[in-house]
Amino acid sequence: MRNGILDRMMSFGISDEALGCVLGYIHDHRDRESVSLVCRRWYEMDSMTRKHITIALCYTTSPASLSRRFPYLESLTLKGKPRAAMFNLIPEDWGGYATPWINEIAETFRCLKSLHFRRMIVKDMDLEVLVRARGYMLQDLKLDKCSGFSTDGLLYVTRSCRSLRTLFLEESTIIEKDGEWLHELALNNTVLETLNFYLTDLTKIKVRDLELIARNSRSLLSMKVSDYEILDLVGFFHAATALNEFGGGSYGLPSGDYSAVAFPQSLHCLGLSYMEKNQMPIVFPFAHLLKKLDLLYAFLDTEDHCQLIHRCPNLEVLETRNVIGDRGLEVLASSCKKLRRLRIERGEDEHGLEDEQGVVSQRGLTALAQGCLELEYLAIYVSDITNAPLESLGTFCKNLSDFRLVLLNREEKITELPLDHGVRALLRGCQKLKRFALYLRPGGLTDVGLSYIGQYSHNVRWMLLGFVGESDAGLLDFSRGCPNLQKLEMRGCVFSEHALAVAVMQLISLRYLWVQGYKVSSTGHDLLTMARPFWNIELIPSRTVFVTDALGNDAVVEHPAHILAYYSLAHPRTDRPKTVIRLYPSSCTNS
Amino acid sequence: MSRETVELDFFEMEKENPSKSQFQKLLKQRRTVRGIQSAISKINPQLLKTVIESGTATGSSDGKSPAIGISRDTGVLLPSKKSFSVPSTPKGNQNFVPTFPVVNPNFRPTPESPPETAPLTIFYNGTVSVFDVPRDKAEKIMKLAIDFNTKTVESTETELAVSSSEEKHLLQTLNGGLPMARRKSLLSFLEKRKERYAKFRALLSLGPAQIPVLADYLANILV
Secondary structure (H helix, E strand, O other): OOHHHHHHHHHHOOOHHHHHHHHOOOOOHHHHHHHHOOOHHHHHHHHHHOOEEEEOOHHHOOHHHHHHHOOOOOEEEEEOOOHHHHHOOOOHHHOOEOHHHHHHHHHOOOOOOEEEEEOOEOOHHHHHHHHHHHOOOOOEEEEEOOEEEEHHHHHHHHHHOOOOOEEEOOOOEEEOOOOHHHHHHHHHOOOOOEEEOOOOOOOOOOHHHHHHHHHHOOOOOEEEEEEEEHHHHHHHHHHOOOOOEEEEEEOOOOOOOHHHOOOOOOOOEEEOOOOEHHHHHHHHHHHHHOOEEEOOOOEOOHHHHHHHHOOOOOOOEEEEEHHHHHHHHHHHHHHOOOOOEEEEEOOOOOOOOOOOOOOOOHHHHHHHHHHOOOOOEEEEEEOOOOOHHHHHHHHHOOOOOEEEEEEOOOOOOOOOOOOHHHHHHHHHHOOOOOEEEEEOOOOOOOHHHHHHHHHHOOOOOEEEEEOOOOOHHHHHHHHOOOOOOOEEEEEOOOOEHHHHHHHHHHOOOOOEEEEEOOEOOOOOHHHHHHOOOOEEEEEEOOEEEEEEOOOOOEEEEEEOOEEEEEEOOOOOOOOOOOOOEEEOOOOOOOO | OOOOOOEEOOOOOOOOHHHHHHHHHHHOOOOOHHHHHHHHHOOOHHHHHHHHHHHHHHOOOOOOOOOEEEEOOOOEEEEOOOOOOOOOOOOOOOOOHHHOOOOOOOOOOOOOOOOOEEEEEEEEOOEEEEEEEEHHHHHHHHHHHHHHHHHOOOOOOOOOOOOOHHHHHHOHHHHOOOOOOOOHHHHHHHHHHHHHHHHHHHHHOOOOOOHHHHHHHHHHHOO
């Protein structure tokens, strides 16, 4: 808001009521932040009318601070463990406990109806407290990649929360005692819209409860289940007439007759877990209606992908593994012009377990860039790369806001490295880019390339950089740019602690840093160059972990040291496990 | 499955000191999986080559204190400090050279073993480790052990000297540096798929009648 307009508004003496009405239309948190900085009155008005808050790291503030500032909050999202936890890199007891937050919610937040915990530790007791205080009002509960609770905790929720529209448990680690929680949900709820226990190991689910839910909740739109046999869900599909989205389950019987499965007419979003070539044709009759397709956990080869994708001209979102291959990407580029989001994950590295055609390289990526002009999100694991497809992306994909490229270690020799020019072209061309990840190998990006990233990533707020740059000079150059970079993750880079610390001081918007794989010193002393008020520095020193995998094989895993640093207005946390060390100068009290 | 083995004085225990002290340095490695693997990869490749070549001439079980046994069907290197006698098959002294993975890059597994991965067993200083490694990776590991010393003059004592990025990423899964981490969800999926594959491999041994159906299923599981 420019000063001219501001003066006019102030001089008109806008009433609180009017201001409140206007603020009701302002939702974007950055606009709200601007509003709150205008004057005391506007700050207070914003505080009273703010409906939603996302706290990207739960230790950056305290529950009491939140309730003091935004007492009428209706929706809260809290994130705990660093993103690296999704890759098994963070100790389970690192932190991210929901308890203090739930206690505060129970006591002060009278309007809260929507709660989302991501990568946090939630206990059954927490759920009991939450339900007792807010259960009658709770509409959306998301325990997203959480751990620490059991089906008993879920029972508290489903027994009492009759207004629940969304229950989301995807990828949470849940101690399963029975299937009672689902039964209670089936009995007590008629307004459920979304139920998701995908990628959990819940097995004591009764199919008749799912059918009952479908019959009782006429507005059920989205259902994602754990590994439940699809043939047993025929009754459920028959009852869920409004279903828009289905994922999970298991096409587990090779000789099963899946043609008997009649999916609801309105199904636009589908996940095909463990589906094989023979079963694929059951999707063909309605493939042209599909907007979202999840093949991450399917048993399909490159040819299968081509056959299926070719039939999906309305596809907007696709997730799959790199078994799709360059050929599959070419089919995608020519058939799916409406594609907005594409995620290509890393499949099997071992030979013989995945289709040998299943490699993604510059060939497929170039076709994609030139064919799918509406792309907004692209995350891709490639086996080979050149600068050309990156340049193409910069030229053609102007809507790209989230780009992530990982170069696998399958090939010794990469066709064209470094990627300096391609990266520059991509960043210059994709002005809307807000999230950017580049994970390469030594030689993948020079110091010059790294400085390009600093120079041309004007709007980028989050970055993951892996094995980029050659020396500290590159990092220092990089950190003189990136004016809007708030969150930086780095892995496998050759930078010294001193350079990291200086870079942090130079990145003007930085509020969160995670690094693993750097020139570790024995004391970490140089890191203190970045010591300053409200900046918390945590160190997880290198560890040796003994693990047993799913097949019962024991292995020794070396975890190199991590640095985690973040701004916080709260007191330094007291729930650190022994594996996490706090770094601060001895002269600093940091309170 | 015939198990043809040959004993070789891999570490030339009967010969001069240099190799012996080198071997003793290897013994000081930590007894972890990584330690064992890095120790094996530091074995003097010139030594390995000459010893194997000389070993084929002398044959097996000749009473010397053997330090290595090689199992043909799986391509196994078995170095051991203590002497042990692994009897050779009655087939006697044949020319083993073409079947050694180390000297013959065209090593083929026996028909009974699956082409995708084969167990690579490493006996080291009283401990045994088994790794399921695809054939080409096994060959690479062996080749690397041979080539290693041509790039670095002496193998270093306390650190694994990885001189080129080529070696670095080849060994990436072995030396633990900073391997590319996998998402939990995908890791779990890939492990489940391996389990399914293993189950059906076991079922395959049931009988010829079941094989056509199961083989067809297997063909699907493999992708």
